[in-house]
Amino acid sequence: MPRLYTARPLHVEAVQFLGDVNGEECQEFLGDDFEGFDAVGGDIDFVSHSGDGLATAVPGDWIVRHPSGGFQAVRNDVFLATYTEV
Numbered sequence: 779m780p781r782l783y784t785a786r787p788l789h790v791e792a793v794q795f796l797g798d799v800n801g802e803e804c805q806e807f808l809g810d811d812f813e814g815f816d817a818v819g820g821d822i823d824f825v826s827h828s829g830d831g832l833a834t835a836v837p838g839d840w841i842v843r844h845p846s847g848g849f850q851a852v853r854n855d856v857f858l859a860t861y862t863e864v
Contacts (some may be wrong), residue, residue: 789864791843792857796821797837811849824849837855 793807797820804822805812813823813832824841824843826833826849835841835851842850842857853861 788845790844790861792806792840792842792852792861794840794857795835795837795851802851804835807841807843824851826850 783848791802791807794797795801797805800821801815806823807823811825813825815822816834820837822835822841824833824835825831833849833851838854840852840854844850
């Protein structure tokens with residue numbers, strides 16, 4: 779018989795990437811995992827420690843640092859449905 783489960787609370791640090799408006803803030807947040815900016819699309823590239831290798835955040839995405847220290851790009855709609863500010 780199936781059982782009902784709920785996710786454990788998970789606290790993360792995050793910053794929303796807004797393109798040229800806060801690119802330096804995102805670069806500082808990513809630290810050594812920052813790889814560079816895409817001059818054409820205005821995207822930001824960074825190393826993802828979730829096993830995905832290089833990840834890309836587009837303006838509007840959130841860059842999330844998990845408790846393990848790994849980073850992940852999360853679409854704005856998914857972020858807002860998943861996380862609340864504490």
